[in-house]
Amino acid sequence: MSTQQPNPPDSAGRAGTLTPLRVAQLDLAGPDGEVLSFGPALPPAASIEGGDVYALVRLRGRPVGTVVCRVPPGKCAADAVATEARALLARTGVPAEHAPGPAPASADATPASAPRTSVVVATRERADQLARALDSLLAQDHPDFEVVVVDNAPATDATRDLIAGSYADRGVRYVHEPVPGLAVAHNRGVAAADGEVVAFTDDDVVADPNWLTALTRPFATDPGLGCTTGLILPARLGTPAQILLESHGGFAKGFAPKTYDPHHPPADEPLFPFTAGSFGSGANMAFRAAALRAAGGFDPATGTGTPARGGDDLYAFVRVLTAGHRLRYCPDALVWHHHRETWRDLENQAYGYGAGLTAYLTALLVRRPALLPALLRKLPRGLAHARAITAHRDSAGAAVPGAHGAQDHPWPRRLSRLERRGMLAGPVGYVRARRKARGVRPPWEPAGRTPSEGRQP
Known part of the structure; x- marks a missing residue:
């Protein structure tokens, strides 16, 4: 791969003047x-x-x-x-x-094989970006799907007005969720969904026309599949912050399909299933609705909009895997993500990545204490892995954007420190968020019923 070299970070650890791509x-x-x-x-x-x-x-x-x-x-x-x-x-x-040519006979590749799907998009005060995302979702080649927009703790009527004025007559449903937090909003969407499969994406993406079919078709051929994830690529690389985020790994997980089976852990991932970030990201994921609901959905004390700052998607991946379901990464399922543009945005993301990682691990131990022995056995390797993925890396000789998973891309010292600081703060953030979310239960569970977190798969 031919590459261009970045300018070195300045004295504050910024990315200098990286050339737009x-x-x-x-x-x-x-x-x-x-x-x-x-x-x-x-x-x-x-x-x-x-x-x-x-x-x-x-x-x-x-x-x-x-x-x-x-x-x-x-x-x-x-x-x-x-x-x-x-x-x-x-x-x-x-x-x-x-490889070019028809799919193998064992894989039914016709669009009609994709199950009925509900696409959930959680949003808050970003009507312009949401419109762009909805236009791409309504152009999907999937034969049977609906779109549910969850307006999370809105301050204005902009999202409601957008749906009513331009999208309601095209089948998009509007749902209001007053409690702030991405996980709470996603749970509200799951409760409203009528599909056998529930897919999730963000309001700042543009979905490839084949995205939903590619993401959901595996559920039709694998009854034990609980979750799929897909490929996320940058829509723009016009600012140093966007380039550095993609260089740090972005959201992409490569171009080879991979199935994660809890009954046959991958030999090349000794930390499985706790390195959930390798499975995919919340902007491009789908779950068998029954499996997600049985696992209790998303932890309301995780995710953007809470003191935990993230980890809601990682928590859901591991919960579904530890319940015995398989997870499949599908690189054919592509969305283009609009990375944030400013250095401040990148600082917030670096801190949030660290906080979300340890917050989701804390959530797992709080809700599934039986996982503690397995986590403790893998803790030394886990700490080494955490140091590696957050390490400061000089720009000399590194590719921009970096190769997926190569860990040889530039990552300024300030961002490294922020990510590690976030890791230290994640458990405290989760505890604070859990106190705020006390009494918040998945909307599909009737009041008075024992919460799903207490059940064993």
Whole structure:
């Protein structure tokens, strides 16, 4: 992969003046085949004619990798990116699941095989971004789905008015949740959903037209599947904060499908299932509704909008896995995420990542104390893993954006410190959030019933 080097952080640990990258996508007929299409990742961006480019590489529509390259002046951008893409595929090869041609006969790939699905989008005072996300959701090729918007602790009527004025007549349902917190909002969406599968995405994404079908089709062929996650790529890389976030790993988990089975733990992940961040992210996930409800849903004391700052998605992944269900990562299920643009946003995210990680682990131990022995056995390796993923890394010789999971990308010292500070604060934040959430139970559980957290799978 051809890469450009970042400018070094300044004395405050900032990213300096990283060069913006144009985000594109390239579709090839084969690993060394002709260019089928090339252009900006999302409209209405201007055509790409030169400069630094970050491109998703597809093979006949299926995502297989990303490249970063500089298009020389006067050279055709499609040809320059295609050269890098072919070189990448020659080095790495193409997983059988992503090779061109029809899917294996054992995998029913027709859209009709996808189960009835409810898509839940939690939002708060971001009507403009929400409209963009909803337009992409309503263009999905999934044969049977609904969209439920959960307006979380709104300060204005902007979201309600948007749905009533532009989307209600297109089948989008509006649900109000007065208690602040992403997990509470997601639980409200689960209670309102009527699908066999409940999918979740954020109000700052644009979903690929095949996203929902690719994310939910595995449920039709695997009765033991409890959760799926998908690929998240950056919609824009125009500011140093956006570039550094993607360099730190962003939200993508690579381009190879992977199934996590609690009955057959992966040999290459000794911390399984507690490194839930490797499974996927909340902007692109789906659950079998019955499995999620049986697990008690999302912990209301986790997530954005609470003192815990995050961890709601990680908690749900582990709860479903520890209940005996499988989880599958589906790179064909793609959404484009609009990363936050400012340095302050990136600082908040770094702190929130750390806090959310330890908050979700605290939530697991509080709600499932039987997991404590397993967690203690893995604690030494877990601490080493935490140090590695939060370590300060100099920019010299590193790729921007960094390769997925490579841990060789730049990460300024200030962000490293904030992430570790968040880890220390996460358990306290969870305790504070749990006190605030006392008495809040999943909306599908009647009052007076013993909360789901007390049951064993």
